[in-house]
Amino acid sequence: MSTFGLKKDQPSSTEQHPTRIIIALDLDAFYVAASRKRDPSLNGLPVAIKQKTICATTSYEARAKGVQKLMRIRDAVAKCPELIFVDGEDLSYFRKISTEIFKIVSSMVRDGLVEKLGMDELFCDVTSMVEDRYNEEIAGICPPVKPFGNVLPQRTKHRLEQKKGDLDEFDPLTRKLFIASNLAQTIRERVAEEVGLTSSAGIATSKCLAKLIGNLHKPNQQTVLAPCDPAFATQDTQELIDPFPIRKVNGFGSVTTARMCEVASSTTGVPENTVTPESMTILVARTLFDHTALSEMFGERIATRLHALLHGIDDEPVIKAPDFPAQISIEDSYFGLPFEKVPEQFVKLGDSLLRRLELELMSHPDPRQESEEEKVRKQEAEAEMVEVPLDIFGNPRSTWLRYPLSLRLTTRQGYTNRISRQTRMPVEIFDISVPRIERAKVLMHSCEALFRAVIQFEGNKGMGIHLINLAAIDLSVHRPNQSIGGFFKQPVQARTPVVESRQIIEEPIPETNQIDMAFLMELPEDVRREVAQEYGIELPTEANQSAGSQYEPLSQSSILSTQSSASTMLCSHCGLSMSSWLQHDHERWPDTGLPHKHKDEDMDDLDWDDEDDDVMSI
Known part of the structure; x- marks a missing residue:
């Protein structure tokens, strides 16, 4: 295909260009x-892409029949059955x-x-x-x-x-x-x-x-x-x-546009039908707002950029997209999701998050789609005589190029601010020989532990969840080591053929089975806590153990019933109930040697002068 003599790999003839193309x-x-x-x-x-109750976008055939973007589904059907x-x-x-x-x-x-x-x-x-x-x-x-x-x-x-x-x-x-x-x-x-x-x-x-x-x-x-x-x-x-609406210009967001319309509507002699976010054009905005007026509303720095955009001046450079994003996240909103239904949403969102991770952080066998880093990595492997992973047909197999080391959970109840907690990313999710849905369940266990910590600091405990966001962060080129919890899995049964040196051999596939709880409780306390944190297991209190209680599924009642007040929280390691400002020092007890016999009554006798707002870091 012709490129009109344009040579991509040729060095630039000049380092700086006064005018960009x-x-x-x-x-x-x-x-x-x-x-x-x-x-x-x-x-x-006529086609519409549906997200919840709206048409996120529509085909040109649907638009010709009056169906527009962001229209409610029932309104869209009325216009185009x-x-x-x-x-x-x-x-x-x-x-x-x-x-x-x-x-x-x-x-x-x-x-x-x-x-x-x-x-x-x-x-x-x-x-x-x-x-x-x-x-x-x-x-x-x-x-x-x-x-x-x-x-x-x-x-x-x-x-x-x-x-x-x-x-x-x-x-x-x-x-x-x-x-x-x-x-x-x-x-x-x-x-x-x-x-x-x-x-x-x-x-x-x-x-x-x-x-x-x-x-x-x-x-x-x-x-x-x-x-x-x-x-x-x-x-x-x-x-x-000039005829374009200002909302079509990058830089004029919804808040900025709404503020300009509000000021313009109070200006004498301005027709009302020209000062809505949909109708305010570049010409109207340029006529009504000079640099001084914009500075009074948005400050000098922002006003300078907005004023330039209204006059067709934009010096923003093209910013090259990074090979890998700083974080990868999945988010969904709800109308008061009950606590007991949160785990199934963790599985759903976890599955979507894993799909994104595999798409954006793994190599692809198709040579046409290889990034420069993938090519260099393959060359280094060949130079060091490192065998490239193959599938059962002898073709190159996808491999991880980056590993997110941390998992962050963000939730929102009602219309309050978002609250976030994070923990280590379970290393099991990187084993792509395990079905994705099973690896999503591993993420669910980690999210459940984070969710308990988040809920204890929420003010509206009686309300459901309105937003859940899962994010993979802290990307690294090094694969994280298997945690100590990986040594306590139940025996693995499934086996699959894998090509190695062009000979098919049998290799066991790790499975994300449940931890043997009886064996877990016999481990030393520090080891038990680490395994429990890794797999999102809530350890029982001594009272629960003596009563022979079993581990209850996550529910609103199970969370709220363990809290004596809004300032009380549970330790995710041992299940002990305490004031939230005690949590930081409580986690350090195994290192400081405080006798294990101390309970809530011992805490009440301690003289605490500094009530910091320390938040538990999972």
């Missing part, structure tokens, strides 16, 4: 298109397609200067690639290229018609943007060919302008903003962007 790539109705890729029977039909709903709760498949596209585009752009915005938008800085191609045109090495796709402003379009293909008289910047439009088309063709999804693109001198201009002609089209006369460049650009 940016391509904004936007996948057309991404979620619907990806669903149709998986199920071609949806082609040509034949509307087909696709479940969008599990985003794993969409993330996989998005990752494939990102890798393709990154492989085509020098230095991988590609920034992701959500799953379906990319910004590409192609300045140095275009600069080198332009220098070759000036040197006569290759002929000038005409712009591809839609051309704006109209002044440039008319001059192209007048010149009839003679590009030598155009401004250098204009010709560079023409070159970039051809590169954008090449990228779009490659994505369509390898993934099967169409996209639209905007080409301009900034991220803001490229994104706005790309929205003018969709789907499966592209537009280049290439002013041909420097004397009219500012005027032409302003006229093009």
Whole structure:
């Protein structure tokens, strides 16, 4: 496929460019298109991606019938009874397609200067690639290229018609943007060919302008903003962007827009229908708010950026997406989820989290999708004669490139602030030979222990859970060691064939069976506590043991009944009830040698002067 002489791997001809050349790539109705890729029977039909009670996004056929994004399902059905709903709760498949596209585009752009915005938008800085191609045109090495796709402003379009293909008289910047439009088309063709999804693109001198201009002609089209006369460049650009709602501009979020509408609505002489978040345009905002007015509302720093954006000025660079994210999280919201139903949500969210971890932190056998780090790792393995893991067919097997060492749980009750706790990530989740659902249950046990700690500090204990977030954090290149709890699993029965040196042998598969509780209780106290923490096991108090009580499932009653007041909490290691401000020192007793016989009555006799707000760290 032609690349119009653009050499990705060639060193940049200049280190700094006064004017950037940016391509904004936007996948057309991404979620619907990806669903149709998986199920071609949806082609040509009105489709909506459903998340809970709303249509997260819709196909162009559905939009033609009045079904818009974020519309309630019952309202959407009223407008389009034949509307087909696709479940969008599990985003794993969409993330996989998005990752494939990102890798393709990154492989085509020098230095991988590609920034992701959500799953379906990319910004590409192609300045140095275009600069080198332009220098070759000036040197006569290759002929000038005409712009591809839609051309704006109209002044440039008319001059192209007048010149009839003679590009030598155009401004250098204009010709560079023409070159970039051809590169954008090449990228779009490659994505369509390898993934099967169409996209639209905007080409301009900034991220803001490229994104706005790309929205003018969709789907499966592209537009280049290439002013041909420097004397009219500012005027032409302003006229093009003025009709856009300010909410279409990155930087004008919902809070900022609402505040501007509130102030504008109190201004005399301003029509009410022009000061809503949906109707306030760049022209209206630029007319009503100068730099001084914006500074009074948002402060000097923010006002300077907002004022520049309203005038089509955006100096924000394209920030190259990292090879691995700082954290990977899964979140869901609820309408007062009862405590007893929380564990099953832990399994559901844990399964989704594992899917993301495997997608984003593991190598892929397909050589076309190998990252630079994967290639280096493979070369080092070959140099050290390290055998590459193979599957039962002798093909390269996926391996972990990063290991999250910690698991963080965040919950919210009612409309209060979120509360978070974290613990070590169970090492068992990295064994991909174990079914994912079983590894999700291992995560559930860790989450249950964290959840008990979180609930003890919640103010609205009578309310259900309104939000749960699971996050894998603290990524490391080193695989964590097996914890001591791994030595106390019950015997493993399942076996599977694995290829090693091209000979099939039998190798046991670890399973996440329950811990033998009778054996666990016979272990030394410090070892018992470590194993219990690792597997999210709540150890009984001495009173429970004497009564012969069994371990109860997580429930609202079991949590609340053990607390004498809002300031009382349970130790996750031994189950002892105490005031929350005693927890920090209580955890240190095994190290300080405080006699084990001390109970609550001993604590009451201690003279504590410093009541810190120390929070238990699980």
